[in-house]
Amino acid sequence: MVQVVSLGVTVSSRIEERLSRGELNQAQVADYRDFLKEIDRLFLHDSIIVHNPYTHWFQAGVATDAELKHFIRQFSVFSNQFLLAALLKAINAPTLQQSRASREILLNELGVIYRKVKDTGNGELVVTELDREREGDPELVSTEGTVDGGICRFRAAHFEWLVKVAEGLGMSFAEIGKRKHGSLSTLHFCDELQRLYGSEDPQIAEGASFAVENWAAAGFWQELEDGLFHIKQSRHPHLPVAFFTWHNRVEAQHAGHTVEELESVYFQPDFDRLKFIQGGREILDAIAVFWTGLDRDRLSTLD
Structure with missing residues (x-):
């Protein structure tokens, strides 16, 4: 079972400092602490985060070459199409600071x-x-x-790293990353990322961003890395897997940034708890559709 990254009930030292300076009062901090408990329950203990059947299976390294190619093709579609969602997030950012935070992710993705x-x-x-x-x-x-x-x-663009993985399996640039390569479940996830993560409604976008980054930090990258190293050691010794190992290292940092973003918006008068939760819950449902689709595909016969 995946080790869940949990926020628990402890607020950060940044909030404690704001409390000591009189910028926040005890009631506000208590309310924020209750909210952290709520999103811990609704987001970080979601079934697709706590136990993802596909990545749990993948971790054993038993995927056939056909299954592995299918996974890389679908993951490449998600990875490439994520750029559109990230661009929308930057465009629709409500503040300059949030715009810069979004551009950090987008520009790093691009190289x-x-x-x-x-x-x-x-x-x-x-x-x-x-x-x-x-x-x-x-x-x-x-x-x-x-x-x-x-x-x-x-060559620092993340998609180019993924191209190298595909080439290691005999696939070409032309065979990955485009919408035409995506299954219905993959394309649903891509479209929901644009609708929610890139939403014009900052409350929806914040909730979706928080859920996405904490999903990414909750362990699935480690399961993918483990499975790929098993495959590399057993039958594809020259398979480049650094795309996955790099993301496994960086995602905890991204999740930490979402906590800082939440702290910056939560105490604003226009913060909408219900919309934040809506954005997070709906994107988690879309994430589940993506992985469930892959799991369904592996249980059927791949061409």
Whole structure:
């Protein structure tokens, strides 16, 4: 069973500091704590997060080449079509800060490399240069920092990493990533990402974003990585899997950012708890459709 990333009942030190400064009162913090419990129950204990039958099966590394190719093709459609949802999220962001946060994800997806930021000790933040040999290699490229001032490399685009995986299985660029390659369940997920994650309603979008990033941090990447390493060791020794290992490392950071985003909007007068929950619940349903579709496909005969 997947280890669930749980928010629990503890508010962050950032909230405690705002309380001590008088920016928030005890009643507001108590209300926020209750809300965290609610989304922990409704989001992070959703069945597709707690136990995903497909990724649990995949983890054993028993997928045939036909099953593996089908998985990569469907995952490539989701990965490539996610760019549209991420662009909509940036376009529809209600504040400049949220726009920048959305663009961080989108530009990194497109190949702008994260540059690490360090504190000099005198209150200044300095962005360090990446070593040239790290640029674009998912096994080495940083999972932390900012794209601001970063270097764009075509081969650092996440989809290009996935192309390498496909090529390792004898598939070409033309065989992956397009809508025409997607099953009905995959395309439903892609369309729901655009509708919810990229929603013009900031409350819906925030809830969907929170659910998506915490789903991604809850363990499915580890199950995929485990399964691929089994396959790599048993029959495809040259299969590049760094697309999956890089995402497995970075997703906890993304989930942490969604908590900061929630803190920034929750105490605003126009925050709508019901819409936030609606966005999260509906995108989790779409995620379940995607994985259930893959599980159904594996139980049938693949061409």
